[in-house]
Amino acid sequence: MSLPDIIARIAQAEKDAGRPQGSVHLIAVSKVQPNERVRAVLEQGHRCFGENKVQEAAGKWPDFRQEFPGVDLHLIGPLQSNKTRQAVGLFDAIHTLDRPKLATALARIAQEEGRCPDLFIQVNTGEEPQKAGVMPADTDKFVAECLALDLPVKGLMCIPPVDEEPSLHFALLAKMAARNGLSGLSMGMSGDFERAIALGATHVRVGSAIFGERVPA
Numbered sequence: 760m761s762l763p764d765i766i767a768r769i770a771q772a773e774k775d776a777g778r779p780q781g782s783v784h785l786i787a788v789s790k791v792q793p794n795e796r797v798r799a800v801l802e803q804g805h806r807c808f809g810e811n812k813v814q815e816a817a818g819k820w821p822d823f824r825q826e827f828p829g830v831d832l833h834l835i836g837p838l839q840s841n842k843t844r845q846a847v848g849l850f851d852a853i854h855t856l857d858r859p860k861l862a863t864a865l866a867r868i869a870q871e872e873g874r875c876p877d878l879f880i881q882v883n884t885g886e887e888p889q890k891a892g893v894m895p896a897d898t899d900k901f902v903a904e905c906l907a908l909d910l911p912v913k914g915l916m917c918i919p920p921v922d923e924e925p926s927l928h929f930a931l932l933a934k935m936a937a938r939n940g941l942s943g944l945s946m947g948m949s950g951d952f953e954r955a956i957a958l959g960a961t962h963v964r965v966g967s968a969i970f971g972e973r974v975p976a
């Protein structure tokens with residue numbers, strides 16, 4: 760697989776779903792990938808990337824941003840409260856807003872810094888104890904709390920359980936977003952992004968299908 764292949768498959772999935780071309784944003788998930796692979800994708804003109812760790816992103820993206828104007832960087836991994844300010848400075852979007860304490864910290868820091876990344880609320884659609892995200896039953900209330908803090912909540916995000924059909928989770932997430940008046944849906948990875956697009960994904964997070972398998976450093 761490669762970037763052009765994935766872009767073509769996204770275009771086909773948009774078409775199959777009767778959705779406008781370009782309605783799905785491709786977040787190229789570059790976590791753990793060697794810098795040469797990331798650079799190769801930047802040189803092909805792609806600008807939207809995802810990282811799952813603040814520290815790792817801080818180590819490589821300030822330099823890439825200098826060299827490649829227009830980078831759009833998304834945090835797709837858990838955010839510790841004590842890294843909130845650093846994340847606000849580094850990222851254009853955060854997909855893992857999942858608790859009131861983090862919402863309050865983001866609101867305060869956004870006020871102080873005069874900027875806030877776009878936010879997605881992570882929902883634990885599979886209700887898995889080890890996984891981050893608000894429970895489905897608590898989602899409407901948490902969305903309302905975040906909006907009351909004036910946070911720029913754009914949508915919902917989920918990571919389905921590995922052993923279940925992801926479409927059920929994508930459909931549930933789409934339903935929850937719609938009833939909360941949110942248009943953004945961050946869902947779909949290398950193995951299931953076409954199914955996510957069929958169910959309304961606006962942001963797909965694709966790593967290994969673009970860059971190849973992640974090789975530990």
Ligand SMILES: *Cc1c(COP(=O)(O)O)cnc(C)c1O
Nearest residue numbers: 788811835948949964965966967
């Ligand atoms: C790593 C990761 C991805 C990308 O996974 P692939 O299977 O390599 O496409 C997507 N979303 C999140 C939250 C991730 O951590």
